[in-house]
Amino acid sequence: MTDQPIRVGFIGLNPGIHWAATAHMPALKALKADFQVVGVANTSLASAQNAADAFDLPHAFATPQALVASPEVDLVVVTVKVPHHFELVTAALEAGKHVYCEWPLGNGLAEARQLADLAEAKGVVAAVGTQMRVAPEVEYLRQLIADGYVGEVLSTTLIGSGGQWGAETDAAHAYLYDKTNGATLLSIPLGHTLAGLQEVLGGFDQLSARLINRRGTVHVADTGETIPVTSADQVLVQGALQSGAAVSIHYRGGMSRGTNLLWEINGTEGDIQVSGASGHGQIVQLAIRGGNGDATGLAPLKPPASAHAGWPGDSTARNVARLYARIAEDIRKGTHTAPSFRDAVVLHEVIDRIEQASAREAQ
Template identity: 65%
Template sequence: MSDPIKVGFIGLNPGSHWAAMAHVPALKALPEAFEIIGVANSTPESAQRTAEAMGLKHAFASPAELVTSPEIDLVVVTVKVPYHFDLVSLALNAGKHVYCEWPLGNGLDEARKLAALAAKKGVVAVVGTQARAAQEILHLKKLIAEGYVGRVLSTSLIGTGGNWADKTSAERYYLYDKSNGATMEDIPLAHTLAAVQDVLGPFGPLTATKSFNFDTVTITETGAQKPKTAADQVMVQGTMASGAAVSVHYKGGTNRGTNFLWEINGTEGDIQVTAGLGHAQMVQLTIKGARGDEKELAPLMPEPAAREGLPDFPGARNVAGIYARLAQDIRTGSHEAPSFADAVALHELLDRIEASAAARA
């Protein structure tokens, strides 16, 4: 059996942050494939605290020290989007395999440059669009491919972002500044659209509208009002490449009604996917369907055995799915995990949405 792939994190802190909540449990669920070796954070002191708290072998003084260490095979970048380009470039230029959180870059241009560099270096470079690895999405893809609904006529999607309304913590304020590349369409909508395309194929012609119910946001700790440049309403209409009609509406914050509803309607049946939030990459998805003479939707969930040995938290479970594919790609030369090239295609879709919305503003 091959030795575990040795992992170094750039941006890992104990507690409630995403890397600790999702990546660490995901890797611990795959102990024969991966071993977390060390961490580099914004300061050596922060890295040392994390290494001590999580029992890691190395606290690297800097990202540069981490990516050049012979003990690291895979660099995992889990910092805020504006820092992705420099840190991923650093890792790629050191010849390391890379797992970068989505969005890959702060905009399409950065994503294209990183994809080109990864191709040049010949390493495995993976982006964390982990909704694509959700057991429910894989099951849904199989149902559609096997003709459960017949020919797909239309699909509609409603989701809430949780953030991007009128209140936020100081730590999350960066999400509300469009220039940081972490808007509602960049994060929950894009994660979900990646899964939609896996199930239904690529998008065809579309038009988009973005609007603002709030142009300022209140910082909850201080009550301060700060400018908000990220839209809190995103609407997309058009067709899939297959010709099926598509309608998407994402809303900032949450509401007392529908927080996630994805319907697929076909000539033979209908499927409904629901959840408590519009982040398909990190919430439990519930699938129901009906076909033929059936009048009421009934559960269409994957077998419980699909979750055996995986974390309970859906976000960590989905990330584990990406890591499992990544390990296969490193060891066999396959191309199963979402690649930087895939990330560029998703950034291009976001760019189309942005261009359409800007033209209609």
């Protein structure tokens, strides 16, 4: 592909507080030389036209099928709810388009595997939005570990709060409480953060798990309804990484008045703590503290200033922008730097193992 901007078409872009508007659009604005957003398809032509008008886009497509078939679109970005990923991503791949799909890639492991196989057969760039992997703090942390800052890693502990999956929600997020939709505490906030953890420390070897539902119902504030909850609001995982390091994880629904993200790495020569405002490690600004050698406590550790130079100041948009930059490189140079659909399958496999382990424990 030439150095002309890569033309982007969104399936699922609405003005306001929606994810594509608050994360993707600012990210792409920072990469004007690489990308041009040219169109949108939503649930109706009227909705698409509203978004096109709001963002000054030249094309409002009547259907997602019209968008993926358009010669005006090079990269299809799918930012709708998880149950619709498989159908829409399949259509984009069959049309021969590059694809950026939000995480989770599919509603379960089987869908993710089918999409990864199709993407490879089509020979396109197919990236998944596990953007914590490319956060400057995570890249810096990975280098610290590789350079031996903590020596040999002995153990790691992760605690996080999901924000949703608590006692109250709204109609827009009510689908998260039905586990059949594939958008759970395990798959979204913990899944995103596991992508970062494995980027730094490697994959899992043995694990055991429990998925516990402590709240049988949730109040939907804007409708006044009370609906049943089938998705777990407590996720417990323990075991060992492939390196042999011990691992312990507890994610809980809602928000805590205390700790909402704390990731510790303990080694033979030092210790590191990573913290944030919520358990969504892909979104929040991460803070790193560490100590090694003769140090008796922890002190701030920060990536070099160059790691943030030229990127959006907000961590949410910054991490998404850094992923888009990798997609541009992969499309133009034939490289494989962005988290791929095959990488997504590996993460889906971990989540499936956690679910299966919990099912065995419950027997």
